[in-house]
Amino acid sequence: MTMPTELEARFGVTNYAPLPVVLTRGAGCQVWDTDGRVYLDFMSAYSAVSHGHAHPRLVAALHEQASRLAVISRAFFSDRLGAFLARACELTGMDRGLPMNTGAEAVETAIKAARRWGYTLKGIPSGQAQIIACEGNFHGRTLGALGLSSEAAYRRDFGPFPPGSQLVPYGDAAALEAAIRPQTAAFIIEPIQGEGGIVVPSPGYLSACAEICRRHRVLLICDEIQTGLGRTGKLLACDHEQVTPDLLLLGKALGGGLYPVSLVLGRDEIWQLFEPGSHGSTFGGNPIAAAVGLEALNVLLEEGLIDNAATQGEYLRQRLQELPAQAVREVRGRGLLVGVELEPCAGGARAVCERLLERGILTRETRANVLRLTPPLVIERAQIDTAVEQLKLVLAEADAAPQENKT
Ligand SMILES: *Cc1c(COP(=O)(O)O)cnc(C)c1O
Numbered sequence: 001m002t003m004p005t006e007l008e009a010r011f012g013v014t015n016y017a018p019l020p021v022v023l024t025r026g027a028g029c030q031v032w033d034t035d036g037r038v039y040l041d042f043m044s045a046y047s048a049v050s051h052g053h054a055h056p057r058l059v060a061a062l063h064e065q066a067s068r069l070a071v072i073s074r075a076f077f078s079d080r081l082g083a084f085l086a087r088a089c090e091l092t093g094m095d096r097g098l099p100m101n102t103g104a105e106a107v108e109t110a111i112k113a114a115r116r117w118g119y120t121l122k123g124i125p126s127g128q129a130q131i132i133a134c135e136g137n138f139h140g141r142t143l144g145a146l147g148l149s150s151e152a153a154y155r156r157d158f159g160p161f162p163p164g165s166q167l168v169p170y171g172d173a174a175a176l177e178a179a180i181r182p183q184t185a186a187f188i189i190e191p192i193q194g195e196g197g198i199v200v201p202s203p204g205y206l207s208a209c210a211e212i213c214r215r216h217r218v219l220l221i222c223d224e225i226q227t228g229l230g231r232t233g234k235l236l237a238c239d240h241e242q243v244t245p246d247l248l249l250l251g252k253a254l255g256g257g258l259y260p261v262s263l264v265l266g267r268d269e270i271w272q273l274f275e276p277g278s279h280g281s282t283f284g285g286n287p288i289a290a291a292v293g294l295e296a297l298n299v300l301l302e303e304g305l306i307d308n309a310a311t312q313g314e315y316l317r318q319r320l321q322e323l324p325a326q327a328v329r330e331v332r333g334r335g336l337l338v339g340v341e342l343e344p345c346a347g348g349a350r351a352v353c354e355r356l357l358e359r360g361i362l363t364r365e366t367r368a369n370v371l372r373l374t375p376p377l378v379i380e381r382a383q384i385d386t387a388v389e390q391l392k393l394v395l396a397e398a399d400a401a402p403q404e405n406k407t
Contacts, residue, residue: 029383042387046195055299058295065080079287081290083294100264102251102262103249107144107223110249114219114221132176133148134168138151147162173205184218186221186246189209189222194366198372200332220243221248222243236248255292255296309335313333316384341370341371
């Protein structure tokens with residue numbers, strides 16, 4: 001029989017470089033490979049598996065809905081979508097939500113909404129709307145999202161991109177204010193940059209940006225696709241600074257680790273500009289997505305996942321102080337969105353991930369030298385202890401063979 005890795009290498013496009021492990025089963029924070037070895041998942045599919053693998057309530061919601069009614073398109077009402085949107089609005093304080101599937105689609109939708117708002121309500125001359133984004137951002141892989149990106153590796157040879165974007169340094173509110181012009185429709189920001197290397201801005205930055213946006217009549221779009229839904233120890237990362245965005249993007253964990261579900265939430269003033277036919281998605285808001293999304297929100301609250309993220313995140317960051325100082329440049333993050341920036345070492349963070357894999361801990365690097373520690377929000381203290389002990393051992397080894405060349 002041909003190995004699954006060989007099949008993927010032969011027939012798949014190599015736009016990923018997976019670690020050498022073939023996973024076949026998951027439950028909670030654990031996953032198993034095809035040889036029956038068990039691992040602790042400190043990756044959580046880039047924060048999409050906040051509820052843990054195969055959460056029984058979510059699997060039940062998926063099964064039940066899939067066998068009853070799965071996909072009908074938005075050409076008809078479903079008996080599931082309304083309750084999901086109502087719960088999402090109730091929890092976030094927003095008026096309405098537009099369901100899509102992936103995070104990148106939510107970003108596209110927000111860009112369209114902001115532009116339409118800019119032309120219709122702010123009076124920006126047709127075709128001239130600008131969106132300000134932050135250097136180092138990650139908003140997805142579509143051309144619209146890449147149009148906002150500063151990352152050469154994501155953009156190389158994929159242009160031209162849609163015009164109308166402008167970049168400002170992340171963490172610099174004065175730079176945002178200086179960049180705003182009459183044709184600026186929106187400012188899009190991740191409260192913590194996830195893919196950018198788990199970059200946490202100084203306290204007060206987000207609320208300063210919100211105040212600047214309000215004063216200049218610029219929409220604030222918070223991309224909480226990764227930071228939202230308890231990941232940082234509050235329902236939304238915005239909540240740490242009592243910021244209410246004009247448009248709020250959710251995705252990843254909204255699908256309970258089972259299904260792609262994203263949502264753009266916002267105020268009536270914006271959504272009244274979307275008439276029938278102006279936007280859509282064949283699968284967006286389908287009955288399975290709505291049933292799983294609603295149950296994902298309910299589990300998050302009813303099972304205390306947000307508090308657990310705060311408590312265990314604090315414990316994790318405290319224990320990471322024990323890592324060998326020569327190997328670690330910085331530990332940063334909030335809740336269970338944690339990054340360990342390593343000092344340059346042989347093979348970089350990827351080599352550390354490979355050694356962690358051998359020791360039963362799964363994670364990946366973000367950017368070149370930051371180790372991502374983002375377990376499911378159901379992680380337990382003993383599992384954190386295991387992961388930290390293994391990481392200490394790996395870094396002690398890596399430190400034995402230091403290398404000068406920076407990655
Ligand atoms: C992952 C991510 C996206 C893109 O989501 P996809 O579902 O991969 O399209 C957008 N924004 C942020 C902040 C993300 O972390």
